[in-house]
Amino acid sequence: MTQKFTLSVPNELAAKIEERRDYLGNLSAIFQKAVQAKIQQKEDFEQRMKGDASMNEIIERLRGERRQEVQDCRSQGLDDGLEWAQAASYRELKYAAVHFKMHDDLYGRPLAPNVLFGDEVLGDYLSEKICDDPLMAPEEGYDLDTPAVEWLSGWLEAVQGFWSEVYNKVHQD
Numbered sequence: 001m002t003q004k005f006t007l008s009v010p011n012e013l014a015a016k017i018e019e020r021r022d023y024l025g026n027l028s029a030i031f032q033k034a035v036q037a038k039i040q041q042k043e044d045f046e047q048r049m050k051g052d053a054s055m056n057e058i059i060e061r062l063r064g065e066r067r068q069e070v071q072d073c074r075s076q077g078l079d080d081g082l083e084w085a086q087a088a089s090y091r092e093l094k095y096a097a098v099h100f101k102m103h104d105d106l107y108g109r110p111l112a113p114n115v116l117f118g119d120e121v122l123g124d125y126l127s128e129k130i131c132d133d134p135l136m137a138p139e140e141g142y143d144l145d146t147p148a149v150e151w152l153s154g155w156l157e158a159v160q161g162f163w164s165e166v167y168n169k170v171h172q173d
Helices: 011-019 027-050 055-087 090-107 123-131 146-170
Strands: none
Touching: 055 090, 055 146, 090 146, 123 146
């Protein structure tokens, strides 16, 4: 059996929902998943407050939460990278896909996010995306943590994947 709820959303959000109806899919499923996650978060917290968890259990729980945070940041980076690539100019897209790939190939590792913040083309955008997110923003005096690095890795993967997908089609005469 199911129960029906009526939801109200601001007009601005309703317009965005209508614009992206195909992308969003089943709104009921999205709502159910979000509410279930929120309830589970509360129940887990209540259980931890009641429980007599050992230090090892606490550490394992925190490790799992950290892994999930890293996965979420990478997934968000993939989404943000694809969104950026789709809106980028040819020059910006080529620069991001080729410039950063060359660095990976030369040094065997991606550029560090704090180095990218100084990039003339993308520094402001990348800095804003990472530093404006309280879960990824570095604390004063600290280096960027794994979530920001994972977001950037996902972002670069999406941009380079998009470039690879469109490159031959764009260069056909």
